[in-house]
Amino acid sequence: MNNEKSKYLIEGSQGKWEVVIGLEVHAQVTSKSKLFSGSSTTFGADPNTQVSLVDSAFPGMLPVINKHCVEQAVKTGLGINAQINSYSVFDRKNYFYADLPQGYQISQFKNPIVGEGEITLDLKTGTKKIGIERLHLEQDAGKSIHDLDPSNTFVDLNRSGIALMEIVSKPDLRSPDEVSAYVKKLRSIMRYLETCDGNMQEGSLRADVNVSVRKEGDQKLGTRCEIKNVNSIKYMQMAIEHESKRQVELLESGVSIVQETRLFDTKKNETRSMRSKEDAHDYRYFPDPDLLPLILDKDLIEKIKKNLPELPDQKKERFIKNYSLSSYEANVLVSEKEVAAYFEEVIKIADKKLSINWIIGDLFASLNEKNISISESPIKAKQMASLISSISSGLISGRAAKEVFEVMKESGGDPVKIIEEKGLKQKSDPKELENLINKILEENKDKVQQYKSGKDKLFGFFVGQVMKVSGGTANPQLVNDILKNKLK
Amino acid sequence: MSDITNNSLTEIVELIKKKEIKSEEVTTAYINNIKKGKKLNSFISESFDIALKKSQIFDANPNFDSLLPGIPLAVKDLFCTNGVRTTAGSKMLENFVPNYESTVTANLWSEGAFLLGKLNCDEYAMGSSNETSFFGNVMNPVKENTVPGGSSGGSASALAANMTPATIGTDTGGSIRQPASFTGTVGLKPTYGLCSRWGIVAFASSLDQAGPMAKTVSDCALMLEAMSGFDPKDSTSINRKKENYSKKLTKNIKGLKIGIPKEYRVEGMPNEIEEIWEKGKKILKEEGAEIIDISLPHTEYALPTYYIVAPAEASSNLARYDGVKYGFRSSNGSNLIEMYENTRSEGFGDEVKRRILIGTYVLSSGYYDAYYLKAQKVRQLIKNDFDNAFIKVDAILTPSTPSAAFKIGEKKDDPISMYLNDIFTVPANLAGIPAISVPAGSDKNNLPLGLQLIGKPLGEQTLLNLALSIESKSNFTQNISKWWEK
Numbered sequence: 018m019n020n021e022k023s024k025y026l027i028e029g030s031q032g033k034w035e036v037v038i039g040l041e042v043h044a045q046v047t048s049k050s051k052l053f054s055g056s057s058t059t060f061g062a063d064p065n066t067q068v069s070l071v072d073s074a075f076p077g078m079l080p081v082i083n084k085h086c087v088e089q090a091v092k093t094g095l096g097i098n099a100q101i102n103s104y105s106v107f108d109r110k111n112y113f114y115a116d117l118p119q120g121y122q123i124s125q126f127k128n129p130i131v132g133e134g135e136i137t138l139d140l141k142t143g144t145k146k147i148g149i150e151r152l153h154l155e156q157d158a159g160k161s162i163h164d165l166d167p168s169n170t171f172v173d174l175n176r177s178g179i180a181l182m183e184i185v186s187k188p189d190l191r192s193p194d195e196v197s198a199y200v201k202k203l204r205s206i207m208r209y210l211e212t213c214d215g216n217m218q219e220g221s222l223r224a225d226v227n228v229s230v231r232k233e234g235d236q237k238l239g240t241r242c243e244i245k246n247v248n249s250i251k252y253m254q255m256a257i258e259h260e261s262k263r264q265v266e267l268l269e270s271g272v273s274i275v276q277e278t279r280l281f282d283t284k285k286n287e288t289r290s291m292r293s294k295e296d297a298h299d300y301r302y303f304p305d306p307d308l309l310p311l312i313l314d315k316d317l318i319e320k321i322k323k324n325l326p327e328l329p330d331q332k333k334e335r336f337i338k339n340y341s342l343s344s345y346e347a348n349v350l351v352s353e354k355e356v357a358a359y360f361e362e363v364i365k366i367a368d369k370k371l372s373i374n375w376i377i378g379d380l381f382a383s384l385n386e387k388n389i390s391i392s393e394s395p396i397k398a399k400q401m402a403s404l405i406s407s408i409s410s411g412l413i414s415g416r417a418a419k420e421v422f423e424v425m426k427e428s429g430g431d432p433v434k435i436i437e438e439k440g441l442k443q444k445s446d447p448k449e450l451e452n453l454i455n456k457i458l459e460e461n462k463d464k465v466q467q468y469k470s471g472k473d474k475l476f477g478f479f480v481g482q483v484m485k486v487s488g489g490t491a492n493p494q495l496v497n498d499i500l501k502n503k504l505k
Numbered sequence: 506m507s508d509i510t511n512n513s514l515t516e517i518v519e520l521i522k523k524k525e526i527k528s529e530e531v532t533t534a535y536i537n538n539i540k541k542g543k544k545l546n547s548f549i550s551e552s553f554d555i556a557l558k559k560s561q562i563f564d565a566n567p568n569f570d571s572l573l574p575g576i577p578l579a580v581k582d583l584f585c586t587n588g589v590r591t592t593a594g595s596k597m598l599e600n601f602v603p604n605y606e607s608t609v610t611a612n613l614w615s616e617g618a619f620l621l622g623k624l625n626c627d628e629y630a631m632g633s634s635n636e637t638s639f640f641g642n643v644m645n646p647v648k649e650n651t652v653p654g655g656s657s658g659g660s661a662s663a664l665a666a667n668m669t670p671a672t673i674g675t676d677t678g679g680s681i682r683q684p685a686s687f688t689g690t691v692g693l694k695p696t697y698g699l700c701s702r703w704g705i706v707a708f709a710s711s712l713d714q715a716g717p718m719a720k721t722v723s724d725c726a727l728m729l730e731a732m733s734g735f736d737p738k739d740s741t742s743i744n745r746k747k748e749n750y751s752k753k754l755t756k757n758i759k760g761l762k763i764g765i766p767k768e769y770r771v772e773g774m775p776n777e778i779e780e781i782w783e784k785g786k787k788i789l790k791e792e793g794a795e796i797i798d799i800s801l802p803h804t805e806y807a808l809p810t811y812y813i814v815a816p817a818e819a820s821s822n823l824a825r826y827d828g829v830k831y832g833f834r835s836s837n838g839s840n841l842i843e844m845y846e847n848t849r850s851e852g853f854g855d856e857v858k859r860r861i862l863i864g865t866y867v868l869s870s871g872y873y874d875a876y877y878l879k880a881q882k883v884r885q886l887i888k889n890d891f892d893n894a895f896i897k898v899d900a901i902l903t904p905s906t907p908s909a910a911f912k913i914g915e916k917k918d919d920p921i922s923m924y925l926n927d928i929f930t931v932p933a934n935l936a937g938i939p940a941i942s943v944p945a946g947s948d949k950n951n952l953p954l955g956l957q958l959i960g961k962p963l964g965e966q967t968l969l970n971l972a973l974s975i976e977s978k979s980n981f982t983q984n985i986s987k988w989w990e991k
Contacts, residue, residue: 070605073830075585077607078704079702079703081739113827113845115829118830119824301865301873302873303821303868
């Protein structure tokens with residue numbers, strides 16, 4: 018495909034503009050306890066019930082690093098083909114806010130735990146590699162709640178101290194679609210690794226989106242604006258579309274872009290200025306003296322590397338090779354670890370080609386309709402396989418299978434049992450079918466006459482009649498054969 | 506029996522173990538002294554009821570196997586004590602009652618001691634005279650209207666005035682050793698990481714270290730043994746086996762090499778300080794140690810380095826006192842920013858504000874490299890000086906302070922001259938190495954003068970042994986008239 022044609026460009030009055038995007042993804046580390054304290058991280062608990070003395074910054078409290086979170090970061094780093102830094106440092110990012118109890122966030126500034134890496138996107142135009150600048154560990158802040166009371170702000174510290182990985186991409190993204198593919202791929206990798214559940218509704222995955230524009234063909238990057246804390250892929254795309262148009266309009270009217278932090282208003286579908294570079298916080302970063310530099314043992318890194326699960330790219334390659342899938346099919350099946358596992362379980366029993374069609378087609382449609390994940394599907398892999406096998410073995414027709422599926426998608430159950438209950442078992446006894454066909458031909462002598470005189474299309478009519486009379490259970494192949502023979 | 510409070514901690518422990526005196530009698534004796542010593546203003550909070558109850562519980566079922574059986578102890582009000590107000594000498598925490606116990610005090614209590622009260626100190630341990638405390642000046646029992654030093658001024662004062670048998674302080678730049686020197690007591694700043702910082706109101710995290718203050722070197726050894734130890738809750742805590750300092754204490758210092766750094770002979774230093782230093786050298790030599798002249802070339806940069814690193818960390822450590830969660834909150838202000846500004850303007854005293862301002866400045870973008878980063882590099886050079894010296898010597902002998910205790914108010918409005926008081930003590934904090942101040946004599950006004958011994962990392966035992974030699978040969982006697990009881 019021609020890459021040029023599919024390029025995302027903004028048509029300005031003075032020409033075409035390219036959009037340059039970099040993402041800072043904040044991914045909540047999957048961990049039972051917080052980054053520097055033993056408090057629970059369970060989502061949805063009552064406000065301020067998962068807060069330790071450390072999280073609320075009582076006098077004399079000290080942070081102690083959670084080893085599990087460190088391993089999760091290393092795991093993620095390996096998953097994005099990145100350099101793991103055996104020496105990293107926790108710094109304090111100082112600023113005042115009511116939901117930041119310490120008055121600083123413990124983060125990593127100069128020496129992050131993970132350095133440069135890359136991930137591969139599968140786009141309609143082919144694959145594209147997106148560079149990763151770094152990944153570092155940091156604490157989340159609490160939550161300020163402004164809308165519960167007209168004159169007071171409430172603070173919930175349950176999130177305070179939860180471990181986040183900030184994953185910074187290079188400015189390699191060029192369109193809202195690429196951003197979508199990037200976030201999905203990153204999320205998929207982290208879900209495979211079980212290092213972040215990627216749940217955007219619960220805030221486990223958010224991103225700051227850096228957007229700039231430049232004239233098509235320009236090499237120099239334009240001045241960027243950072244859109245803070247966008248928490249869905251759709252909003253990221255909308256924000257980019259809006260922000261890039263805004264920048265083009267400004268530039269074309271001779272106004273230069275001011276580097277600033279902006280907020281995306283999801284209701285008005287626009288970005289607005291939060292603070293300019295001049296008002297930017299001076300975070301006064303310095304190494305946290307309460308924590309020693311983080312030294313990673315080579316053996317630990319090796320051990321984690323050895324125990325890495327199969328990742329989406331590897332799985333895709335294997336699926337294509339072992340199951341002769343198309344790149345598209347493989348992509349769809351490996352995007353979620355659970356889908357891939359489901360598929361592999363189904364094809365242990367059932368026909369591969371049929372399985373792909375049923376899973377990507379009917380099953381996905383029903384999951385989307387209900388807005389549930391494959392693990393929540395009422396149809397378990399074994400039952401799906403059994404249904405598909407019933408088709409291949411000729412036990413039921415494809416049409417009947419759809420009927421069985423309709424039942425299963427609501428209440429699950431054993432397809433063989435449903436087939437029996439509904440009497441959908443295919444009639445494959447040639448004698449029985451012949452009797453049935455004879456009867457129909459007898460009743461439609463005029464049509465037989467017409468057919469024989471050249472009206473070929475009527476063949477379908479006869480098949481239809483047989484199916485109707487048999488309640489859809491007649492084996493279509495057999496019906497065809499017998500009919501053709503009789504109508505010769 | 507004569508006044509039990511005249512005894513050393515070690516003696517009292519022995520008497521209790523021999524059942525010659527009960528914990529309650531000891532406790533009552535100290536409480537009486539405290540009640541009569543209000544004029545010194547060494548205490549911020551008293552916990553007499555708790556102390557008496559604990560002493561009775563001890564007497565009813567005594568456990569003599571612990572290091573501090575039935576011993577009442579007052580501690581610096583920087584240690585968080587469960588259920589007992591902890592102020593850090595600040596209005597900001599005037600009514601703050603922790604529901605947790607610092608590791609160091611918890612260690613003391615698990616050795617049989619219990620809390621007698623909380624001792625005055627400079628606000629957030631920032632000061633060298635105990636004049637920055639929100640709860641007022643503390644007087645030096647040695648002489649009326651004289652400062653006890655700081656920041657552990659209340660600790661030193663209470664100890665010297667027999668209002669606690671021993672105590673603990675914290676030392677960020679000399680806050681244990683300087684007050685010990687000013688009050689004729691022994692104070693030890695351990696190796697960074699030997700005592701847990703968990704539950705101690707933080708001033709400058711990379712420098713803060715808790716340590717014992719006692720009347721004698723033996724007491725100091727006993728206290729260090731009780732309070733130190735690895736704490737998984739402090740990431741900078743050293744993971745090693747506890748030492749039996751008091752058991753290993755010996756006057757045998759034969760063959761030890763003692764370095765005398767030429768850079769500690771500062772301009773304008775009184776002759777008496779020079780003389781006491783000479784006296785120390787002489788004693789150690791007579792006891793069999795070898796005196797060696799050494800150089801610590803970066804000494805002159807220690808104080809400026811300290812006054813960048815410490816305020817930088819403090820400016821960040823003190824950000825949590827914002828009126829949101831606990832402690833003082835100003836009733837003025839109509840939004841969050843104003844609430845912050847008023848809370849911190851009204852809640853902190855001048856010296857704390859000064860250091861927050863300095864610290865914020867040196868960490869600011871554009872100044873970070875010139876100040877904070879450079880200070881960290883110089884700090885490494887200072888540490889290297891000591892590393893090099895300790896190839897040749899086992900310990901270093903210096904005066905503890907450039908002068909004896911001064912008058913209340915004398916340096917209050919002159920921060921630089923106040924800061925200069927820490928000139929000999931600050932390097933050990935920057936290097937993270939142990940140092941002890943031991944009384945060695947008095948000046949012409951009868952004010953005590955201390956000598957400082959600086960040791961290798963984890964060289965506390967050597968320091969205690971050397972200090973014991975000086976203590977036993979210096980003929981220093983505490984000459985306190987209890988003027989405040991009159």
